[in-house]
Amino acid sequence: MTKLLFVCSRNQWRSPTGEQVWRRQPGIQARSAGTSPNARRKISEADIRWADIIFVMESKHKQRIMAEFPRLLENKRVHVLDIPDEYQYMDPELVDQLTDAVAHVLQTGV
Structure with missing residues (x-):
């Protein structure tokens, strides 16, 4: 079972x-x-430990979690998807981007 954290x-x-x-x-x-203190569900140490692969939407998210959890991220794969904050939940274009980008990483490891 592969565990993905978005x-x-x-x-x-x-x-x-x-x-x-x-x-x-x-x-x-x-x-x-x-990553925000106002997040519906704020990222935690348990989330980082649980995940096999972490997908962040923007570089700033990677920077924030690396600053907050540097040791936990030493052996974790963190991928920046470069998806801007301009979509609503389950927007078809967002779904397509997430499907394609994550599938590529899972298939190629890159």
Whole structure:
């Protein structure tokens, strides 16, 4: 079972969409969290420990979690998806981007 963690700022639209899209896939478990103190679900040490691969929507999310959890991230794969904060939850274009980008990483490891 591969465990995917999706991270955005407020855990409102992008990361919950990633969780929803990927948690239905065979062999995948998915969670989502946010980096903001105002996030619906704030990222925690437990989330980092749980995840095999972490997908962040923007570089700033990677910088924030690296600043907050440097030791925990030493052996973790963190991928920046470069998906801007301009989508609503389950927006079809967002779903397509998340599907394609994450599938590419899972298939190639890059």
